[in-house]
Every structure is written in C-alpha cells, then in structure tokens.
Amino acid sequence: MTALLNPSARARRRNRRPAWEEPPTVAGQLVKGAVLTGVVLAVLIPVWSILVTSFSSRQAIADAGGMVFRPRDFDLSAYVLIFTRGEVSRAVWNSMFVTVTGTLLALVCTVLAAYGLSRPGSLFHRPLLLFFLITFLIGPGLIPSYVVVTSLGLKDSHWSLILPAAVNAFNLIVVRQFFMGIPGELIDSARIDGAGEWRILTRIVLPLSKAVVAVVGLFYAVGYWNMYFNAVLYLNNSEDHVVQQVLQAYILAGQSPAGIGSPPALGFNAPPSLAVKMAVVVVVLIPIVIVYPFIQRHFTKGVITGALKG
Amino acid sequence: MTGKTGVAGPAQARPLPVQATPEPQAAPPPARRGMTLRAKFHRDRALLLMTVPAVLLLTVFHYLPLLGNVVAFMDYDQWAGDSAVEAIVNSPFIGFTNFAELFEDSQFWDALRNTLTLTAFQLVFFFPLPIALAILLNSVLSPRLRGFIQTVVYLPHFFSWVLVVTFFVQMLGGAGLLATVLRDNGMEPWNIMGNPDTFILLVSTQGLWKDVGWGTIIFLAALTAIDQSLYEAAASDGATRWRRLWHVTLPGLRPVVVLLLILQLGNALTVGFEQFYLQREAVGRQAAEVLDTYVYYLGLATQDYGVGTAAGLFKAVIGLFLILIANRLARRFGEEGVFVRS
Numbered sequence: 001m002t003a004l005l006n007p008s009a010r011a012r013r014r015n016r017r018p019a020w021e022e023p024p025t026v027a028g029q030l031v032k033g034a035v036l037t038g039v040v041l042a043v044l045i046p047v048w049s050i051l052v053t054s055f056s057s058r059q060a061i062a063d064a065g066g067m068v069f070r071p072r073d074f075d076l077s078a079y080v081l082i083f084t085r086g087e088v089s090r091a092v093w094n095s096m097f098v099t100v101t102g103t104l105l106a107l108v109c110t111v112l113a114a115y116g117l118s119r120p121g122s123l124f125h126r127p128l129l130l131f132f133l134i135t136f137l138i139g140p141g142l143i144p145s146y147v148v149v150t151s152l153g154l155k156d157s158h159w160s161l162i163l164p165a166a167v168n169a170f171n172l173i174v175v176r177q178f179f180m181g182i183p184g185e186l187i188d189s190a191r192i193d194g195a196g197e198w199r200i201l202t203r204i205v206l207p208l209s210k211a212v213v214a215v216v217g218l219f220y221a222v223g224y225w226n227m228y229f230n231a232v233l234y235l236n237n238s239e240d241h242v243v244q245q246v247l248q249a250y251i252l253a254g255q256s257p258a259g260i261g262s263p264p265a266l267g268f269n270a271p272p273s274l275a276v277k278m279a280v281v282v283v284v285l286i287p288i289v290i291v292y293p294f295i296q297r298h299f300t301k302g303v304i305t306g307a308l309k310g
Numbered sequence: 311m312t313g314k315t316g317v318a319g320p321a322q323a324r325p326l327p328v329q330a331t332p333e334p335q336a337a338p339p340p341a342r343r344g345m346t347l348r349a350k351f352h353r354d355r356a357l358l359l360m361t362v363p364a365v366l367l368l369t370v371f372h373y374l375p376l377l378g379n380v381v382a383f384m385d386y387d388q389w390a391g392d393s394a395v396e397a398i399v400n401s402p403f404i405g406f407t408n409f410a411e412l413f414e415d416s417q418f419w420d421a422l423r424n425t426l427t428l429t430a431f432q433l434v435f436f437f438p439l440p441i442a443l444a445i446l447l448n449s450v451l452s453p454r455l456r457g458f459i460q461t462v463v464y465l466p467h468f469f470s471w472v473l474v475v476t477f478f479v480q481m482l483g484g485a486g487l488l489a490t491v492l493r494d495n496g497m498e499p500w501n502i503m504g505n506p507d508t509f510i511l512l513v514s515t516q517g518l519w520k521d522v523g524w525g526t527i528i529f530l531a532a533l534t535a536i537d538q539s540l541y542e543a544a545a546s547d548g549a550t551r552w553r554r555l556w557h558v559t560l561p562g563l564r565p566v567v568v569l570l571l572i573l574q575l576g577n578a579l580t581v582g583f584e585q586f587y588l589q590r591e592a593v594g595r596q597a598a599e600v601l602d603t604y605v606y607y608l609g610l611a612t613q614d615y616g617v618g619t620a621a622g623l624f625k626a627v628i629g630l631f632l633i634l635i636a637n638r639l640a641r642r643f644g645e646e647g648v649f650v651r652s
Contacts, residue, residue, distance in 0.1 A: 022550070108363070143610065
C-alpha cells in the first residue's frame with residue numbers, strides 16, 4: 001500500500017540499477033548482506049566490548065566473567081585511577097609531544113621538498129627525485145640505524161622517534177603529485193605579478209592543497225602515535241615511555257602498573273583491573289577514532305588513489 | 311596487503327609507491343634552453359633551498375645507515391673507538407665471514423623458512439580477499455551504506471600492532487570475549503593466542519583484520535575506472551552476472567593486481583616486525599621468528615652487530631633484486647612496471 005502511494009521512491013530505487021542488469025537473487029542478496037555485516041561487526045564488536053568494559057564496575061565484570069558486552073552500569077573509576085597515577089598520563093603527554101612535534105616537522109619538510117621537486121626541468125630535479133625514490137627500494141637496516149641514532153646522542157630522547165620518521169618518501173610523492181596537478185597558469189600569473197617561490201607556495205599552492213596536506217598529516221600523526229618498536233629501542237627510562245609501550249606493558253606483558261592492580265594497597269573500592277586495562281586501551285584508541293573521520297572523506301575522494309595511480 | 315606492515319627500521323613502509331617518474335604536468339619553468347648552470351641556480355635557488363631539510367634528514371637517517379652496512383663485512387667491535395665512526399675505522403675487514411657464519415646458523419634458516427611460508431600462505435589465501443571485498447562493496451547500491459561500511463573497515467588500518475594484538479587477546483584469548491561466550495553456553499573454550507601450530511593462521515587473520523579494508527581502496531578505484539558500457543554490451547550479448555565478473559571486472563582489475571603482486575614480491579622477505587615481536591613470548595621462538603626479528607635478536611639483543619647487520623643486508627639486497635625482477639617480468643607480460651623508466 002505504502003509502496004503504491006509512493007511511486008517516486010520506488011522509481012528512484014529502480015533507477016539506480018541499470019536497466020540491462022538482471023534483478024538480484026534473494027540468495028545472493030542474503031549472502032552479500034551476511035558477509036558485509038560480518039566484516040563490519042568484526043571491527044565494531046571488539047571496539048564496543050572494550051569501551052563497555054572500561055566503563056564497567058567490578059561487579060559487572062565479575063558477573064560477565066571477563067569482557068563485558070552488554071552495558072550494565074557506568075563507572076568512571078578506571079579512568080580516574082589511570083589518570084591520577086602518573087604513568088599513563090605521562091605517557092599520554094610524551095606521545096602527544098612526539099605526535100604533534102613530529103607531525104609539524106614532518107609536514108614542513110615534506111611540503112617544502114614536494115614543492116621544490118614539483119618543477120621538472122629545474123636544476124638538479126632528476127638527481128634529487130632519484131635521491132628520494134631510492135629510499136623506497138632499499139631500507140637502511142635496523143642495526144646501522146640504531147648505531148646512527150645512538151651515536152647522535154638521541155637515545156633516551158623523544159627526538160629519536162621524531163627525526164628518523166620525519167621524511168617519508170611515499171608521502172612526499174603524494175604531495176608532489178598533487179602540487180604538479182595544480183594548473184600552471186595560476187603559478188605563472190603569480191610569478192608575473194612578482195611573487196617568489198615562497199609566496200607562491202604559501203599563498204597559492206597550499207590553500208589549494210588542504211585536503212592532501214590533511215591526509216598526509218594524518219598519516220604522519222598516526223605513525224607517530226602508533227610508534228612502538230623504535231620507542232622500545234631508544235627509550236629506556238620509564239618516564240620517557242610512550243602510550244604504546246604502556247599498553248604493551250599493561251596488557252600483553254601482564255605487568256601490574258605501578259600502584260594499580262594491587263587491591264589491598266588501594267582499599268576496598270579499587271576498580272577492577274580489567275576495567276583499568278581496557279581504559280588504557282581506550283586512551284590509546286580514542287585519538288585515532290576521533291581524528292580519523294575528519295580525514296577519511298578525503299582519501300575516499302581519491303587523494304590517495306589518485307596519487308597511487310600516478 | 312594482508313599482514314604486510316612497516317619494516318623494522320625507522321623507515322615506515324606505506325602501501326604503494328607507484329610510478330616513479332610521472333609526466334611533467336604543470337608549471338614548467340620558463341623554457342630557456344642553454345641557460346648556464348649559474349643562471350639556472352639563480353632561478354631555482356628557492357626550490358633547492360626548500361628540499362634541504364628533507365635531504366638532510368634522509369642523508370642522516372637513511373643514507374648514513376645505508377653506508378653503515380659496511381659493518382656486515384667487518385669484525386665490528388663497538389668499543390674499538392669513542393664513536394661509531396672511530397669504531398668502524400678501527401675494526402678489521404673480514405670479507406664474507408659474517409655471511410658464512412650467518413648461513414651456518416640453523417636459526418637463520420628457521421627464520422627464513424617462517425618468513426617465506428607466511429608470505430606464500432598470505433599470498434594464496436589472503437591476497438584475493440580485498441579484491442572480493444572491493445567487488446562486494448562496489449555492488450552496494452546505496453552510497454550512504456557503502457560509505458558507512460568503508461569507514462568502519464578502513465579503521466583498523468590505523469591501529470598500532472600493540473592495539474591489534476591487544477584486541478585479539480581480549481576477544482579470542484583465554485580470558486577473552488569468545489571464551490566467555492563459549493563457557494556460558496557450556497562449551498569448552500580454547501586458547502588460540504598461545505598455540506604455535508596455528509600461529510600462521512593467527513597472524514594472517516590479524517593482518518587481514520587490520521588491512522583488508524584498506525586493501526580495497528585501490529581496487530575500488532580500479533573498479534570505478536572500468537568502462538560501464540562494457541557491462542552493458544556484455545549483458546546484451548547474454549552474459550550473466552558471473553560471466554560479466556569473469557570477462558569484464560577481473561580483466562579490468564588485472565593491471566592493479568599485477569602491480570600489487572610486484573610490490574608483494576619485493577616485500578616477500580618483509581612480513582612485519584612488531585606483530586611477531588609482540589607475540590613471540592606467547593608462542594615461542596620456533597614459530598614466531600621471522601627475518602626481521604632474527605636481525606633484532608641477533609644484532610641488538612646479543613650485540614652481535616656484524617652478523618646481525620649481515621642478516622639485515624642480506625634481506626635488503628634480496629628484496630631489492632626481487633622487486634627489480636618482478637618489475638621486469640611485469641613489463642615483459644605487457645603491464646606497466648612500478649618504476650617507469652623514462
């Protein structure tokens with residue numbers, strides 16, 4: 001009945017499928033729906049369960065016998081605990097320093113070099129491009145890198161995470177590709193008006209390249225936030241540790257973080273250690289989940305695939 | 311795509327460095343042939359200056375360590391001098407002795423075998439999955455629903471390995487959600503996290519969970535590039551949907567598939583580091599040792615810099631050859647190579 005009264009909706013629906021295509025079979029639709037639902041749930045269920053468990057009281061966790069799936073109560077004590085003890089909040093600060101400083105530095109270096117390389121025919125253009133492209137083909141090797149970083153005195157400094165990752169040739173090529181797609185007339189006319197390269201970059205090229213800079217910035221930021229192994233290599237003092245190290249220590253190594261997880265010392269109302277663990281997971285997870293949707297529409301729009309296809 | 315992740319060193323591998331020398335497109339400098347070097351320098355000095363920070367960083371953190379690989383041919387003693395340079399100068403060259411020692415180490419062969427097994431396994435069982443998912447996604451008609459699914463499935467690509475392994479422990483581990491659900495329903499839970507026999511399946515599944523969505527991006531782009539009139543023509547010739555998939559969609563995807571296979575081949579010895587490092591304790595060295603972790607444990611944990619560097623260099627050089635060979639093969643089969651010579 002409603003379908004009859006509302007023919008336009010049906011027509012619109014039909015219009016999306018080309019006339020020559022046979023109507024979908026019921027079984028096909030079911031299988032498709034099941035597979036896609038399964039894929040989506042495989043991502044959402046763990047995130048949900050971890051979130052719920054981190055906000056659960058000790059009782060709720062005990063009743064569930066482990067990870068909680070259906071929220072029963074809302075308890076913030078796990079978060080209060082991890083942020084009042086120094087370890088997690090210090091690691092968050094360290095990671096934020098590395099991420100923010102690193103991303104800014106990386107973006108400046110990458111954008112400048114990408115612009116410098118965006119004019120085929122300029123002086124040393126080909127050798128310079130080759131210089132960057134060779135880094136794709138052969139990596140420097142773990143041990144020599146370690147020796148260089150420690151010889152520079154960067155050990156136990158957060159710069160040991162920031163500097164080696166500050167220029168990624170892939171990102172550089174992505175940005176360069178985008179710059180080269182900007183109409184040449186725009187740049188020529190600015191040059192005729194007497195603008196130098198620096199002015200052209202900041203006034204004309206960059207405002208047109210917000211999307212690609214955002215995506216590349218996200219890549220760098222995520223890379224820095226997720227940095228784990230280099231931190232294991234270079235940061236030995238626990239006060240320098242970054243969030244990934246803390247996460248690893250709490251959960252995978254099953255270590256009891258200082259002061260947490262020893263109920264007798266904390267008295268009766270100590271929150272469940274599983275909630276504390278999951279709260280740490282959420283702290284590591286949240287920045288990614290928050291930043292990502294802002295950038296995601298750009299890479300579906302084709303910034304990345306465009307660059308991939310050259 | 312599956313399970314492949316950054317290399318162990320500071321450099322991070324990203325999906326696809328494609329087409330090395332693009333055609334000049336925009337803003338060519340005012341064409342003046344026969345300019346002197348001096349005049350060219352004067353014209354381009356700002357551009358050159360802009361590349362300086364990046365060149366400096368790569369020189370120090372990429373090319374300098376690359377040179378440091380000479381240690382592989384030395385009896386390197388890190389205490390032979392006050393600085394690394396001095397130590398290198400004071401250490402004697404011993405030719406290929408480190409490599410000989412490496413090839414005599416049965417653990418090295420274990421690591422190599424594990425690495426190659428994983429690569430082959432993931433290539434056969436998991437390489438096709440992003441393609442299938444992309445085709446499936448492409449057939450979802452509602453753009454809003456498709457956008458939602460894409461948003462969700464891309465997300466795990468941005469998780470660190472620590473986070474991914476944590477997720478798996480909390481979901482599938484002994485005290486995880488799955489075990490809890492099974493126990494509640496009177497079934498016997500099993501712990502797949504610490505089982506060396508199924509480790510290959512576990513790490514591949516983790517890689518798949520992390521990157522299957524991300525892997526669809528490039529295939530989705532290739533799918534939209536397929537000429538829609540081909541489908542219509544095929545359909546009017548009586549081709550069913552499966553025939554169209556076989557004769558139109560898959561040939562349309564072929565260049566991208568070849569491209570990714572080339573890159574995959576170049577990465578055959580790189581299966582990731584952190585994923586194995588993190589789970590090594592749980593399943594033991596025998597199952598979890600891959601080339602990158604071998605380099606780390608041999609070189610840094612036991613301080614055998616010479617042999618460790620030799621192992622790393624061996625891997626890097628083989629990887630370089632693999633990618634160059636694959637590129638040549640692809641061109642022979644009429645596909646565009648990854649690195650286009652011009």
